Amino acid sequence: MRKFVAILLGAILVVTQVAAQNKTIKGRVTEDGKKPLSNASIIVKGTTVASKTNEEGYYSITIPANGRVLKFSSLNFEDQEVNIGSKSEINVILVNTVSDLQQVIVTGYGTTKKATNTGSIATVKAADIENLPFSSVDKALQGKVAGLQSVASSGQPGASQAILIRGASSITASNSPLWVVDGVPINAGDASRLQTTGNLLSTLNPNDIESISVLKDAASQSIYGSRAANGVIVVTTKKGKSGKTKFRFDTELGNSDVAYQNEKYKPLDANEFINITRDGLVNAGASAAQTTSILNSLGQGNGINFNWYDNIMRVGQQKQYNLSAEGGNDKTTFFLSGGHFAQEGTSINSQLKRNNVNVRITNKATDKLTIGLNLNAGNVSQRAPLNGGAFGNPLLSTYFLLPTYSAYKPDGTYNYVLNGGLHNTVALSELDKRFLRQSSIRGSVNGEYKILDNLKFKSVYGIDYNALEEDQYNNPLHGDGLASNGRAFSYYTRYFNYVWTNTLDLQQNITRNGDLSSSTQIGYEAQKSAGYFSSLQAQQFPPSLSLTYPASGASPTTASATISEYTFESQFASTNLNYKNRFVLSGSFRRDGSSRFSAKNRYGNFWALGATWNIDREDFMANNKIFDQLKLRGSYGVNGNAGIGNYDAPALYGFGFNYNQLPGSAPTNVGDENLTWELNKPMNIGLDFSVLKNRVNVTVDYYIRKSENLLLSVPLSNTSGFGSATRNIGSMENKGLELSLNIIPVQTKDFRWDLDFNFSNNKNKITSLPNKADILSGNFIIREGQSLNTFFLREWAGVDRSTGDPLWYTTDKHQASSNIYPGASARILAGQALPKFFGSLTNALTYKGFNLSAQLYYNFGNQVFDTWRGYYLGSGFGASFNKVKRQLDAWQKPGDITTVPKYVYNGNKNFNAGSTYNLNDGSFVRVRDIQFGYTLPKAYTEKLKIGSANFYVRGTNLFTWVKDENLPFDPEQGTGSASNLNVFIPKTVTVGLSLAF
Numbered sequence: 001m002r003k004f005v006a007i008l009l010g011a012i013l014v015v016t017q018v019a020a021q022n023k024t025i026k027g028r029v030t031e032d033g034k035k036p037l038s039n040a041s042i043i044v045k046g047t048t049v050a051s052k053t054n055e056e057g058y059y060s061i062t063i064p065a066n067g068r069v070l071k072f073s074s075l076n077f078e079d080q081e082v083n084i085g086s087k088s089e090i091n092v093i094l095v096n097t098v099s100d101l102q103q104v105i106v107t108g109y110g111t112t113k114k115a116t117n118t119g120s121i122a123t124v125k126a127a128d129i130e131n132l133p134f135s136s137v138d139k140a141l142q143g144k145v146a147g148l149q150s151v152a153s154s155g156q157p158g159a160s161q162a163i164l165i166r167g168a169s170s171i172t173a174s175n176s177p178l179w180v181v182d183g184v185p186i187n188a189g190d191a192s193r194l195q196t197t198g199n200l201l202s203t204l205n206p207n208d209i210e211s212i213s214v215l216k217d218a219a220s221q222s223i224y225g226s227r228a229a230n231g232v233i234v235v236t237t238k239k240g241k242s243g244k245t246k247f248r249f250d251t252e253l254g255n256s257d258v259a260y261q262n263e264k265y266k267p268l269d270a271n272e273f274i275n276i277t278r279d280g281l282v283n284a285g286a287s288a289a290q291t292t293s294i295l296n297s298l299g300q301g302n303g304i305n306f307n308w309y310d311n312i313m314r315v316g317q318q319k320q321y322n323l324s325a326e327g328g329n330d331k332t333t334f335f336l337s338g339g340h341f342a343q344e345g346t347s348i349n350s351q352l353k354r355n356n357v358n359v360r361i362t363n364k365a366t367d368k369l370t371i372g373l374n375l376n377a378g379n380v381s382q383r384a385p386l387n388g389g390a391f392g393n394p395l396l397s398t399y400f401l402l403p404t405y406s407a408y409k410p411d412g413t414y415n416y417v418l419n420g421g422l423h424n425t426v427a428l429s430e431l432d433k434r435f436l437r438q439s440s441i442r443g444s445v446n447g448e449y450k451i452l453d454n455l456k457f458k459s460v461y462g463i464d465y466n467a468l469e470e471d472q473y474n475n476p477l478h479g480d481g482l483a484s485n486g487r488a489f490s491y492y493t494r495y496f497n498y499v500w501t502n503t504l505d506l507q508q509n510i511t512r513n514g515d516l517s518s519s520t521q522i523g524y525e526a527q528k529s530a531g532y533f534s535s536l537q538a539q540q541f542p543p544s545l546s547l548t549y550p551a552s553g554a555s556p557t558t559a560s561a562t563i564s565e566y567t568f569e570s571q572f573a574s575t576n577l578n579y580k581n582r583f584v585l586s587g588s589f590r591r592d593g594s595s596r597f598s599a600k601n602r603y604g605n606f607w608a609l610g611a612t613w614n615i616d617r618e619d620f621m622a623n624n625k626i627f628d629q630l631k632l633r634g635s636y637g638v639n640g641n642a643g644i645g646n647y648d649a650p651a652l653y654g655f656g657f658n659y660n661q662l663p664g665s666a667p668t669n670v671g672d673e674n675l676t677w678e679l680n681k682p683m684n685i686g687l688d689f690s691v692l693k694n695r696v697n698v699t700v701d702y703y704i705r706k707s708e709n710l711l712l713s714v715p716l717s718n719t720s721g722f723g724s725a726t727r728n729i730g731s732m733e734n735k736g737l738e739l740s741l742n743i744i745p746v747q748t749k750d751f752r753w754d755l756d757f758n759f760s761n762n763k764n765k766i767t768s769l770p771n772k773a774d775i776l777s778g779n780f781i782i783r784e785g786q787s788l789n790t791f792f793l794r795e796w797a798g799v800d801r802s803t804g805d806p807l808w809y810t811t812d813k814h815q816a817s818s819n820i821y822p823g824a825s826a827r828i829l830a831g832q833a834l835p836k837f838f839g840s841l842t843n844a845l846t847y848k849g850f851n852l853s854a855q856l857y858y859n860f861g862n863q864v865f866d867t868w869r870g871y872y873l874g875s876g877f878g879a880s881f882n883k884v885k886r887q888l889d890a891w892q893k894p895g896d897i898t899t900v901p902k903y904v905y906n907g908n909k910n911f912n913a914g915s916t917y918n919l920n921d922g923s924f925v926r927v928r929d930i931q932f933g934y935t936l937p938k939a940y941t942e943k944l945k946i947g948s949a950n951f952y953v954r955g956t957n958l959f960t961w962v963k964d965e966n967l968p969f970d971p972e973q974g975t976g977s978a979s980n981l982n983v984f985i986p987k988t989v990t991v992g993l994s995l996a997f
Contacts, residue, residue, distance in 0.1 A: 024060060025089065025090055027091045027092070028053075028059070028091045028938065029072060029093075030057055030093050035127075036053070036055070037094060041073045044067040045070070047064055047067060049061065049067065055243060067084060070082050072092050078095045092749065105117055105123060107223075107234070109223060109503055110505065116576060118585075118586040118610030118634075119220030120219070120633070120686055121214065122144075122145040122147075124141065124144045124212040126209060126210050131322075133254065133343070133954070135202050135354070137206045137212070138150060138199070140206055141163070141233075142840075143842075143855055143857040145214045146740045146760050147214075147760045147762075149975070152985055153197075153974030153980070155983045156350055156384045156385075157350065158197070158198060159199060160199045161201075163177055166216060166703060166705055167762040167834065168732075168734070169230055169678075171732070172710075173644050173678055174644075178228060178233070179232075180224075180233070181235045182444055183444060184462030185224075185499055187495050191468055191495065195436045197982075202382075202438070203377075203439070204356075204442070205354070205356045207339060208237050208356070212235050215228070215232040215233075218610070218635045218638070219588075220635075222606050222637040226590075226592040226642050229643075229707070230641065237358060237360060238335050239326075240326035240328050240333035242330055242333055244327060245326070246947070249322070249323050249995045250994045252993075254990025254991060255988070256315070256318055256343070256986035260970045260985070264965075265872075265873075265885065266884060267403070267883075271305070272888065273402060273883065274300050277905065280903045286905065298402060298880065305404070308882075312348055312425065312426070313347055313984075314344070316345055316346055317342075318343045319340075320339065321339065324358075331363060333361070336357075338355075338356065338358075339355070340353075346984045346986050347394050348394055350384060351382070357375075357376075358377075360374050369448070373443070374443050376440075382435070384983070387980055387983075394428075395982065399884065400422055400882055401882060402880070402881070414431075419880050423478065428479050431477065432474055432475055433471060434473075435472075438466065438467070439466070439467045440467075442463070442464050443462065444460050446458065455505070459502045460502075461501075463497070470490070472489040473486075473489075477543075477545075485539065486541030487538065487541070487553065488550045489550070489558075490537075491535050492533070493532070494532040496529070496530045500525065500527075503521055503523035504521065504523070517578045518575060520575040520576075522571075522572070524570070525570040525571075525572070528566075528567045528568075530563065535560045538555060540553055564646050566646045567594070568593065569592070571591050574587065574588035575587055585611050586610040587607070589605070589607045590605075591605050596644060598650065598673040598674075598675065601677075608637025610637075611634050612631060613633075614631050615630040626691055627689055630688075632687055633685070633688070635682075636681075636684075637681070638679055640678060641678035644726055649675040649726075654667075670721075672727060680707050681706045681707075683703060683705075684701055686700065695745075698742075699740040702736075703734075704734070706732075706733050706767075707733070707734075708731045710732060711728060712727055712729045714727045729770045751846065754844040754846075755842070756841070758839045759839040762834070762836075780833075783829075788832075788834065790831070791830040793827055793914055793919070794822050794826050794827055795808060798899070799896075799902075802894050803819070804908075808821060820909070821910035833978070835922070840856060841856045850933070854930040855929045855930070859925075861923065862977055863920065863922055864971060864977045864978070864979065865919055866918045868981060875902065875903050876904040876907045877906065879907075890902060920966055920967040921963045922977055923963035923964070927960075928957065929956050930955045934951050948994075949994070954989070954992065959987075970985045
């Protein structure tokens with residue numbers, strides 16, 4: 001019996017040991033809770049049992065009987081140990097070590113490592129811009145980079161986006177950064193000529209982008225020489241990785257509405273308009289009979305109360321689909337993608353559709369030769385309404401058309417008889433046509449030959465081709481085409497930009513042990529951009545709405561074609577000296593030649609010096625337990641700006657000034673053979689540090705940018721026959737502070753909280769002008785000592801409590817006010833259009849398969865000008881046009897305290913004229929992006945035979961807080977901060993699905 005019990009116990013023990021030995025643990029290793037770490041090592045501590053993660057970060061390991069702890073490790077990451085206990089699944093997130101200084105950063109004409117970088121460079125990764133509901137990548141950059149201001153002036157899908165990097169450096173030359181896609185400088189901005197707005201970047205799918213580097217200082221920019229004065233944005237598209245072919249499918253569906261609405265600026269309904277107009281007539285001294293007659297003519301008692309706002313505005317639909325494939329072997333890798341994007345604007349006549357493809361192939365032809373092909377092509381079809389004061393602008397009709405007039409007659413046909421001669425834009429949305437079809441091809445072929453192990457030659461030939469076809473048809477029945485019995489326009493615009501770049505790179509150890517090394521590059525680049533423009537117009541159309549092209553018009557009125565070209569030729573060199581990754585010195589030199597300047601000033605020299613001290617690598621920091629990284633950077637240099645017309649320098653004589661059907665010619669440009677490069681001289685001091693095992697990462701930059709020899713459009717005497725000419729006159733300074741902060745407040749096995757914050761403060765000042773004379777530009781003044789785009793207006797003093805009259809200050813000391821609109825001498829400096837500071841705060845929470853992220857964007861310290869306030873809030877001016885709700889707050893009786901003067905039919909003492917009453921504080925905070933998502937566990941994806949699946953709900957511009965309760969429209973109104981009744985910026989809600997298989 002005892003022997004039997006002993007045998008039984010032994011058997012149980014053996015079975016138990018075998019079971020313990022056969023225990024298997026599965027899990028996943030990631031970098032940030034999302035990005036998988038492949039080839040990470042998993043070891044059962046104290047044993048030789050080990051495993052590795054696959055390409056998706058998953059692993060499986062069998063635990064022996066004595067196994068108690070799993071140790072996870074990966075190159076450039078901190079080791080992590082986890083007690084096994086009774087767990088069957090262990091997922092870990094590894095943390096970057098200080099060796100992330102080896103992170104590769106894409107810069108001008110190559111790459112550098114974080115440790116050796118001497119410049120101020122910000123990097124935006126693919127995950128930060130993928131699947132966003134924006135029509136172009138420049139919109140997706142808002143809030144992502146300290147010092148980069150990205151603002152819209154229109155919510156039209158495909159509208160241009162204004163981008164300033166560290167402020168505005170020029171008064172009348174270009175302030176736009178240089179865009180470089182896969183090494184090819186490209187044309188960006190608005191190239192449309194018939195549409196109210198367009199954007200060449202709208203043909204580039206953000207989902208095809210791998211990373212974006214924003215070059216902000218001399219050390220990073222000046223290798224681009226004359227193109228770099230306003231910063232450089234380097235875009236790198238996705239490339240394939242060797243291994244089995246992987247597919248990815250993304251889709252997103254949703255809708256959009258107006259992001260910001262002020263109830264005070266909703267249009268009046270019929271009763272409100274009639275009542276306030278009656279008050280205005282009484283205040284103007286009209287008799288009872290006159291009052292009745294005028295009110296009847298404006299629709300009193302006709303029973304109509306038509307809401308133009310609701311019929312013009314709409315909830316826009318949105319969708320996008322993207323499919324990609326990548327893979328290859330040790331010789332050839334590829335990345336292929338295709339996408340479709342469609343978006344409707346927040347008003348009728350507003351939409352965009354895009355189709356695009358992307359191809360990137362790299363082939364290692366031999367051990368020394370690598371060749372590649374990049375091709376990105378896109379086609380956009382856009383429809384955009386008129387803006388501003390155009391009678392065909394639906395936004396204008398929303399506020400100007402009377403609610404006592406309907407868009408339809410009783411029989412349901414369109415009503416063409418409206419107040420003030422305005423147009424029925426509901427009808428025009430069907431009758432008129434305004435289209436832009438834009439096609440772009442960006443790409444390059446490249447070859448890299450390794451001459452020696454440390455010496456390589458690279459050649460890149462790139463193209464940037466943009467063709468725009470614009471058609472407009474104004475029907476003969478109603479609207480802008482009525483007077484000419486119908487009219488049609490057809491414009492064709494083509495930009496063909498090509499560039500050939502050749503570089504030679506040498507990596508060299510100067511000392512035998514490699515403590516001192518150098519990296520040197522020399523290069524040559526030639527670029528040409530050719531523009532071709534044709535324009536057609538015809539009038540007098542047959543009474544048919546199906547014939548919409550100029551060929552059907554009986555009276556051709558415009559037939560022209562012209563070209564415009566420019567070329568650049570450049571030689572450049574750069575070098576880095578690196579001592580043990582402790583001290584790094586960099587220098588660059590570039591000599592640019594441009595066809596935009598005369599022969600005597602065709603070439604300019606540009607350079608930069610930079611230095612980095614990695615303090616954490618010093619011996620005295622060996623026992624440091626505080627800093628994981630401590631780095632000091634500095635740079636200074638000179639780059640240029642040639643952002644003027646292609647033919648501003650030469651004195652020109654042109655034809656086209658015809659008389660009596662005979663050819664005629666006349667001078668067309670006064671020219672200046674002394675015209676030369678606008679110079680930009682940026683200085684930057686930066687500090688990077690990380691503490692608490694890289695859980696707190698801080699970057700601080702202080703900069704001063706001085707612009708000299710400004711390319712300024714100077715007024716000329718009319719006796720010269722020209723209104724203005726471009727001259728090198730004046731100087732400007734931008735001075736600012738930037739802060740970027742990344743914190744991981746909480747990190748556990750299942751939960752992670754990331755916090756990102758950036759802050760930008762920029763002070764712009766014009767430091768010199770010719771003869772210290774002011775230059776007036778609309779509502780702005782250009783004055784020494786003041787910021788560019790400083791408002792210069794009469795100063796509003798309020799409403800006279802006893803009379804209800806508008807008041808203005810007669811002096812800037814506020815010593816006296818008058819109800820007489822003051823002269824030009826009473827104008828004051830009334831604030832600036834450029835913000836004093838801006839930035840964003842982003843929180844990201846990850847818990848197991850769930851993730852929640854939210855970005856707040858903020859902007860403070862600028863003013864916004866309400867361009868059309870005098871009509872819809874003019875206290876009686878434009879009496880036959882509708883008004884907004886705020887007009888109901890008008891003064892009624894002596895003693896009333898209000899900000900709106902007495903309503904007087906046809907106007908109250910020039911209250912409609914421009915003054916500081918038109919200005920509002922533009923400070924705001926916006927929920928720019930918020931997303932909640934869920935990633936399916938591996939157990940489910942394996943059953944579905946897919947690699948991963950992520951579902952999410954996203955909201956963009958969901959909520960906007962404004963400081964000024966009287967701000968009429970969206971606070972984003974471009975860098976000029978002036979509203980112009982553009983399509984309203986949308987808030988968007990979408991649901992999405994991302995699958996990998």
